[in-house]
Amino acid sequence: MSESVSRVFVVDDDAGVCRAFARLLRSAGYQAEVFESARSFLDCADLSSGPACVVLDLKLPDLNGLEVQRELNMSLPVIFVTGHGDIGTTVDAMKAGAADFLTKPVRDTVLLEVVERALARAREIFERRQELADIGLRLDRLTPREREVMALVVTGRLNKQIAGELGIAEKTIKIHRARVMEKMGAHSLADLIRFADKAGIGPSGQMRTLH
Incomplete structure (x- = not known):
C-alpha cells in the first residue's frame, strides 16, 4: 500500500452497504468517501487531487453505473459491485x-484485494498525469519559434538543416535550441525527445491534448 492515504469513493444508494464498505476500507487504512447517488458523486467528489478509485453500484436511482463510467472517461479505475449483474453488462x-466487476455479497478479503489492485493502477495514472502537466507547463514557457525549433530538433535534424527549413540563420537556431533545452529542463537530446514524445509534439510544434 502507498505510504500516503489512498482514497476510495463508494457510490451506492443502499446506506447499509455504504457504511459497511466504508468501515472495511477505513479499517484497512484507506480514506473512504461515501455517496448515495451518482450525481452527488460526479458533482462533489474531488477526482484530481490524488490517486483514487471508485467502488460503484450498477443500479442507482439517477444514473446507472455504466453511465457514470462513461462520464468518468477513464479518469480513475472503476470497480463495479452489484446484485444485478449479468454477462452482457459485465x-x-x-x-x-x-x-x-463483483457480485454482492462480496467477501471483505476479495474487495480489499481488488481495491488495492485498482489503486496501484490509479497511482500510475496519477503520476503520468502529473508528469504530463509538468511538461505542459514547461512547454507554455516556449515562444512559438522555440516550439518550432524543438519540433525539428527532436526529429534529429542538425542546426544547419533547421535553419534552412525555417529560413533563419544557423547561429539563431543555436540560440533557440539552447533556450529550449533550458526552459524544458532537458539535460540531453534524449531528455528532449522523451518530453516531446510524452506531450505528443507534432511537426508544427503544437501539443496534442494531454491525457
Missing part, C-alpha cells in the same frame, strides 16, 4: 475499462 463494463 462484458460492457470490462470493455469500457472497468478494473473489476
